[in-house]
Amino acid sequence: MSLPKISRVPASRLLSAVHDPRWPLRSAAPLAVPKRALTQSGYRRPGQPREDKPPWQRIKFDFSKGLEGITKHFKLLRQEFSDRLVGPEGKPIIEHMLEQNRVIWEFRGPDSLQEWTLSSDREIGGQSEIHLKLGKNNETCFLYGTLQSAPPRDGETRYSGYCSMRSKQPLVSFDRKKHHDWSSFNTLHLRIRGDGRPWMVNIAAESYFTHQKDDLYSYFLYTRGGPYWQDVKIPFSKFFLTHRGRIQDNQHPLWLDKVNTIGFTLGDKADGPFQLEIDFIGVCKDYAHTEDFAYEVYKRNPEV
C-alpha cells in the first residue's frame, strides 16, 4: 500500500493506507501566497501553473445547457414529491422499517456504470490505467487496468501506483447532496470475483469541518481469485478512520446515517494488470454481530 507523498510533510506522521488521492502536495517555497488555502484548492500537479481565477470566472454559462439543466432538475424535484407520497425514501414505510438487506449498487445495465468515477495514478503523472466496463451478459461490472508503481519524476512525489473506483455522491434535484442512510444495517456485503490482489474499501461519510473532508473509513478487501464468486461481508465496526491515507490515532466508529460514497482502491505495489468483477454491493443486518467498534479508543500520548 503506497501513496504519493512529498519529502517534507507536517509533523503528524502515521501509518499509510491507500486511498483516493486528492490531497494538496505542498511545493518547496511558494513565491506568491495562493488566494485559496491549500486544503481547499485541491491537488495541483507540481510544475503546473497556479490558477488564481475567481470563482465566477470559472463557470461557463451556456443557454442550452441551462435549459437542459432546468428540465432535469424539475423532473427530479417532481419525482421527489411523488416519492414522499409513497413513503420515506420512496419506499413504503413497512419496507423501510423492516428491511434486513438492501442492495445499494447492482450492475445490471450500462446506466449503472454512470454512478462510478475512476481515478488512478495518471492524475499525478504516473502510468497506471484503469477502465470500467460491463462484464459478461451485462450482468456485472468489470474493473480492469494496469498498475505501475514507478513514481513520476517531479522531484516531490515519492510513492506512486494506485487505481481506484469511487461511487459518485448521490444528488437530489438542483445538485443537492443526498446521503445514504444505513443506520439500520451493520454489515457491508459484496459479491466479487477478483484475481487474488488485496484491495481496500473506503467509505466517506458526511463531515462538518473542512479539515475532515479527506476523512475515510477503510478496511481491507482480500480477494481469493479463481472462477468462483466470493461473498465478502465486512461489518461496519471494522472500518478504521484514515485521513489522506494515514491511519489516525483517535479512532471512532463510522456513523452510518450520512454516508456519501464508497470506493475501492488498489495499491499493492505489484506492477502488472489487475481485474475485479463486482456483482452487487449491499448492506445487511447481521444479528450475530454485536461489536460496536473493533479498535480501542485509547488514551493519547501514552507513556513510553
Place this chain on the structure above:
Amino acid sequence: MKSTRCLLQLLRSGRTAARISELLLSPATSRLSVLHNQQQQALRHFHCSPASAKIRPVPARSVDEDKTNSTKSLATQEDLFEQVPEESKTKATFNQVIDVFTKRDIRRRGHVEFIYAALKKMSEFGVEKDLSVYNKLLDVFPKEVFVPRNYIQRMFNHYPRQQECGVQILEQMESYGIMPNVETKVLLVQIFGEKSHPVRKYQRIMYWFPRFKHVNPFPVPQPLPEDPVDLARLSLTRIANDLDSKITVYQLPCTDITESGEEIQLPHIVGIQSPSQMELLAKHNPNKPVFVEGPFPLWLRKTCVYYYVLRADPTPPEEKEEEVYDPERCFDYPLQLDLDLDRDLGDDESFDVDDLDEGPVFAMCMTSQGDQVTLNQWISGLQQNNPILGKVPTLFRLDAGIQELQAAAQPEPGHSHPPHPETQREDPQSDEDPEAVEEEESRRSHGMKQ
C-alpha cells in the same frame, strides 16, 4: 517499561567508556533513576569538555574515497554505495559501507544525507527486508545528541531534520511490512528521546501491525514455492473453493527430444477437480459443448500465474430438469416439503438480486505453456475420470493476448502462438469399447501421479 530502561542502561554503559565500573556496581532498580541522572550529567561532561576526547581516533580513509575525491568535484553520499561493484552488492558489503561511514568521523557529519542515500540503495543490495540492516542504519545516528533536555526543546521539534530522517527509516520499514523489534525501540529512544516523532511512529507501527497481520482470510505463504509444480498446487487449491478437490499432476516439466533431434521443453500440467465438479460434468448434456477458457490471471503477492478453466454454458431455463428426490433415500425426515410458507419482510435474509448463473465449472488447470496441444493433454488426462469428455465436443477459447504474455515470460525456442479463437475438436477421442477401457486403465497406471 522497566525492562527497556534496563536495556537502555546497559547499552549506554557500552557507549560511555568512562563510567562502566560504576554502572556494573549498582544493578538495583531503586537506584536506576539516580543512575539516570548521573549518566546524563556524565554525558554532559563528555560533550562539553571531553578530557578523553582529545585523543580522537584517526578517521579510516579507504583507498576508494581518495579515488572519488580526485575524479569528481562534488562527492555525494551515494558514491560510497555506487562504488561497490554490481556482483558484490550483498548484505555484507552494505554493512561494510555503513561501517566505513561511521568510522570516518566521530561526529558523523552528513549522516542525514548518508542515511537517505542508504535507504534509496537498499533495494539494489537486496537488504530492504532485513531488520538488522535497518537497526544498523539507525545506529549511524549519534546518540543522545538529539534528545531534548528541557520543555522548550521538547516544544519546538528538536532537531527536525534528524527526526524526519528517523521517521523516513521507519516509514520504509513499514512500507515493506517489516516489524521492528525492541532493539529498534531502544535505539530510537537513545537517539531521539522518548516523546519524539520517530518513537511515536514506532508506537503506531507496534499498535497497528499486529492488528492487521492476520486479517487476510486467504493468506499467501511466505516465501512462495519456487518449483512451478508446487506453485501450481498451491494456487489451484486456493482457487478451488472446495476442500474435497484433488490435484493431479499430468506432466512434470522435462526436456524431450523430438524425432528431428530438437530439444523441446515440456511444460508442467497440473489440474484440479472436486467430486462435485465430477458429478456436474457427468450430468452435462453431451450435445452441448464444453469450453476450455483461459488464461485467467491469479496474483500471489507479486507473482502472477495463469490458470485455465473447463466450463460449460448455463442450461437455458426450459431445459432445466428438476431433481427428483427419492423419498426412500431417507426415512428419518422428508427431503422435500411442499409447504407454502413465506418469510416475513423482517426475517428475509436474502438479497433482492437475480442470481447470476454463469454455468458450471468442471475443472481447472495450470500450465506454463497454454497452447492447444498442452491443453489437449490436460483434457485427455481428465477423461480418465470423466468418460463423458470423450463424447462432448470441446471448444478452446484461449485469449491470444495473454498467451503472448505467457510466452514472453518463458522464452521457448522459435515458438509462435497463433491466436486460437475457437477451434473445434471434431471427433471424440476414444470410443467406448471394452478394449479401450482396458487401454485407458493401462494408461492410468502408466505414469499418473494422483
